[in-house]
Amino acid sequence: MNCILFGSRLLLISVFSLFSFHKASSQIALGYHPFQSVLSVSSSTEKSFWLDYKLETNSFLSNLNMEFSPKYNVRMSERVNYYLGAGISINPLNGASDLPVTNGYFFDCGVRIKPLSEDRNVQIIFELSPYFNREFSGGSLRTRLGIGYNFN
Numbered sequence: 001m002n003c004i005l006f007g008s009r010l011l012l013i014s015v016f017s018l019f020s021f022h023k024a025s026s027q028i029a030l031g032y033h034p035f036q037s038v039l040s041v042s043s044s045t046e047k048s049f050w051l052d053y054k055l056e057t058n059s060f061l062s063n064l065n066m067e068f069s070p071k072y073n074v075r076m077s078e079r080v081n082y083y084l085g086a087g088i089s090i091n092p093l094n095g096a097s098d099l100p101v102t103n104g105y106f107f108d109c110g111v112r113i114k115p116l117s118e119d120r121n122v123q124i125i126f127e128l129s130p131y132f133n134r135e136f137s138g139g140s141l142r143t144r145l146g147i148g149y150n151f152n
Contacts, residue, residue, distance in 0.1 A: 031125050031148030038144065045081065045112055045123070045150055048073050052085065052108075064093050065103060071110075078120065081112045089131070104133040112148065123148040 027044035037058030043050045054067040069087025076082075089103040110127035114120040125146040132139040 027151055029148055029150040031146050033125070033144045033146035036144055063091065065089060065091050067106065069108060071108065079114050083110050083112070084108065100134060102134045104131055106131045121150045121152065123150060
């Protein structure tokens with residue numbers, strides 16, 4: 001029961017931090033990676049530093065995997081942003097089964113392409129993401145392709 005409370009608090013604190021990291025007037029970006037069924041909510045991807053929260057949408061409630069990571073835009077231009085980030089993968093509901101809340105760790109190398117000259121808020125997202133389980137005894141190289149929108 002304590003693990004469930006810890007997981008719930010961690011989720012609330014993380015989501016609150018994501019939205020209060022920048023001023024209230026800042027932008028929020030949404031993204032969806034359909035091949036992996038991953039929804040992302042981010043602070044403004046047009047700033048040098050931004051926060052990213054990802055949630056697997058095609059899973060059972062008991063397998064509610066989510067990721068948190070700060071990102072850094074290494075290079076930004078009118079048409080494309082290149083970024084790096086590292087983070088943690090958790091499942092706050094693992095505590096109900098006496099399992100560790102932390103699933104693993106990852107490093108993201110990504111690009112956000114802004115293909116429409118009339119609307120640079122529409123973005124095509126591609127990420128390479130090496131992932132390691134919490135014991136560092138295994139992992140995988142994940143790739144993600146999606147679409148995003150940076151709200152003003």
